[in-house]
Amino acid sequence: MAETCDLSAVDWIAVDWGTSNLRLWLMDRDDRVLAQRSSDQGMSGLTRAEFEPVLLDLISDVATVADRIDVICCGMAGSRQGWAEAPYRTLPCSPVDFMAATRVSTRDSRLSVRILPGLRQDRPDDVMRGEETQIGGFLAHRPDFKGTICLPGTHCKWVHVSDGQVKGFTSFMTGELFALLSKSSVLRHSVDSDQVDHDSFLAAVSDALATPELLTSALFSLRAASLLRDVGPAESRSRLSGLLIGTELAATRRFWLDQPVAIIGASGLGRAYQSAMHSQGVEAEIVDVAEQTIRGLCAARTAWKEFTHES
Amino acid sequence: MAETCDLSAVDWIAVDWGTSNLRLWLMDRDDRVLAQRSSDQGMSGLTRAEFEPVLLDLISDVATVADRIDVICCGMAGSRQGWAEAPYRTLPCSPVDFMAATRVSTRDSRLSVRILPGLRQDRPDDVMRGEETQIGGFLAHRPDFKGTICLPGTHCKWVHVSDGQVKGFTSFMTGELFALLSKSSVLRHSVDSDQVDHDSFLAAVSDALATPELLTSALFSLRAASLLRDVGPAESRSRLSGLLIGTELAATRRFWLDQPVAIIGASGLGRAYQSAMHSQGVEAEIVDVAEQTIRGLCAARTAWKEFTHES
Structure with missing residues (x-):
């Protein structure tokens, strides 16, 4: 180590x-x-x-x-x-304050x-811990960025940023739901694959964007399709991911329509969000998570040294 | 025993x-x-x-x-x-055929x-096993019923019935999602209660009917509300149930608007569905599950005896 x-x-x-x-x-x-x-x-x-x-x-x-x-x-x-x-800091505020x-x-x-x-937001109730430092790192490098930062993960965050401040955000349980459904639900029998079927992913994104209210039904349909039509696990797993991300996109149009979007997450998941948005005509940039985290912590370190020096 | x-x-x-x-x-x-x-x-x-x-x-x-x-x-x-x-029988068909x-x-x-x-349905893919016998039991008693049968449970079913036949149905993972979220997700810390807060349930049904695409975000908000505002477990658990059932109602309007609805399920869950529909101006009747199951199996037994007698 x-x-x-x-x-x-x-x-x-x-x-x-x-x-x-x-x-x-x-x-x-x-x-x-x-x-x-x-x-x-x-x-x-x-x-x-x-x-x-x-x-x-x-x-x-x-x-x-x-x-x-x-x-x-x-x-x-x-x-x-x-x-x-x-204790959480309350919006609107700068993401990192040593x-x-x-x-x-x-x-x-x-x-x-x-x-x-x-950070905390009071209407609607929402919280983040850790993502604020990534946002701070991103803004340390791009202080004039005005738009949306998307942070995929267990509890994916969509964040409105302007004037160096976090103005509002919305979290989604997408990542945790994917883990629970693929490992612990009846779908686990149908999605055991490490392959990605990109076309099925995008088709499911499109389905979910058109009828997001059908999510919990579309999930069961994945199981039925594998029983009735021997749909393979790569297709089913990719559809599961597409349905969850597509539903999230249906709820975040105000975040990604007509404004710059940066995704913090260069992993496969970050690229999946990028490709889902691309299918809707949105070109989101991707930056690395660890890099933004380190930059955010460095910004705090700079403030610490200034504080120590002054006092 | x-x-x-x-x-x-x-x-x-x-x-x-x-x-x-x-x-x-x-x-x-x-x-x-x-x-x-x-x-x-x-x-x-x-x-x-x-x-x-x-x-x-x-x-x-x-x-x-x-x-x-x-x-x-x-x-x-x-x-x-x-x-x-x-092997599954294909729709449209009578629910039970010995x-x-x-x-x-x-x-x-x-x-x-x-x-x-x-029973199986091919577009969209869907299956049921067991519920068809409950439907058969219900129709044995009410052969002229024309409308919707709702069967709450792990994989809740909404079923169009007319002329003694199942014409179409849609399944939802509502029950399984409730179990996974309340026992195995981050929400488990917030919903540990055996109390029901009826007003919170109905408010969440209404929220989900208005914005069903926000389901996966509203779920995370339950956790945030318990962290930020000390919202109690009875309220959070009732909201969780209301969000899932409300999202289901948003997707099943064609099943419950302007037609008779019967719920097979006299438990608390069946009454929750009844009360959610009542809040939307729909008066659904409730019948007992075991009674319909026995009636359905008896209908099959009658056919068996006729068959044995004939052959």
Whole structure:
């Protein structure tokens, strides 16, 4: 896990601590990445007391040479069930604000840990934790961006951004529904494939855009089609993905019609959203998740240094 | 489990063998129920060879005195992974046809077992197994019924019936989605309650009817509302149910607008559908599931006796 790097050059640690995974980067004083490390010890499997030892274990080589370790975290580590609660900031606001970070008390006195808060929206009720840092990273590079940022994932977010602020957003359970339906529902018998059938995906996107109210019926029809017509698992799985993403697109027209759209997510899922929008005449750009996360954490680090310098 | 009854009066066994449960009735020669028995040994937990011993175990008292045991089954026992495949009949057709039943070969030569087939529809793809027998039971009592039959459950069915035939139907994964979301998704933290908040249920039905394309977003909003506003589990659970049923109603207007609707399902779920339709100005009647199932199996038994008598 631990890569070799010049440990004396490590200036701070950037951490994205999510529900099921943890990813961190050893950073130098010029905010260059010296090494990347990860673990499957996400927030959901840890008690409050376990976060510090898990982190120290991942950076044990750094800890042997450093007499001060600055750490900036984003993500679910800041939830009520996490390491320390970082209360949500309320829209409209800039995505990342170091001054609102929660300071974590640690047993190892060399550790100085800050967790960035997520964002909340009150009408309709919605929350994000972690995505705000990716948005902050994107805006650090593109401060004048005005349009929509789409962040595919377990709970996909569509975010209106202008004037460097998050103005509003809507989350969808698309990713979690896909996982539940493909692994734990009656559809699991019909969608066991690692192939993608692009035409079936796009046909399902189009079906769902035309009749999004039929989603829960169209899902059952996938099972019936595999029973009655021996439709293969690649086609069924691609249709399942297309139905869920198409339904999401039906509900997000105000986000993607007639304005710039950037997708944070260069994985297959990000490309699936890009291709679904392309089929509707929308050309969305794609940027890398980890890159935006690091940039967002670096923006917070810059504010931290300025704050320390001033005080 | 076994009730006392006059075993010598048992003429045949009516069985509803579903995915997760098995229910049977000892019937006399005038199709009166002598006793009811049930078990959790549903189709999904059994290999083909296990069906016969499970059945014999449930009727062991009958088996010790009878020298012939006629059995009529409906439900998932007739699926490809069941006791013996009973191939689907194609719409439009009468719901129950004994002549299309599959004869099961048994090791115990006294057993004479028939499984009734389910129904298939080809455009759009859809299937049912078990519900056709309930529909047949309903029509045995109400042969002139022309309208819609709604069968709530894991995969809720909406069925167009006229001239004693099933003309078309649409299934929804509503029940299975409710179970997955309330037990296995992020919403499980927010909906753990056995109370019903009727006003919240109806408000969510209305929301979903107005904007059914927002379902997968409204689901996430339940989680956000419990985090941000401490919305209680009874309200969240009732809203979850209302969102799913309301989305179903948005997709089934052609089934429930301006025509008679009968709900087969006198449980809380059936009443939830009734009350959701009532809020839209539709007065649906409710009938009991087991009663319709027994009536449907009795209709098949009558045909069996006529057939045996003729041949």
